[in-house]
Amino acid sequence: FSEEKLVFSLRLMEENWSTEKMTPTFQLGDRAHLQAQVHTGSHVPLRLFVDHCVATLTP
Structure with missing residues (x-):
């Protein structure tokens, strides 16, 4: 069978x-506006849900 890879991006x-x-x-307290996408190619359209996001001082 064939598998198609999905490409995710976060901008x-x-x-x-x-x-x-x-x-x-x-600055502490600023909002971060993140755009999350999944590029599906010929795959059926998908929805991408971001459950939560956490900021830290170190990676």
Whole structure:
């Protein structure tokens, strides 16, 4: 059988959602606008749900 790989992306966006944010710098309490996508190619359309996100001082 054939398997198609799905490609996921997560982009940091400007507050107005018009463009990708060029600097990953935030102040404590700032909101991070994240755009999550799954590129499906010829696969049937899918929905991508992000359950939660956590920020830390170190990776």
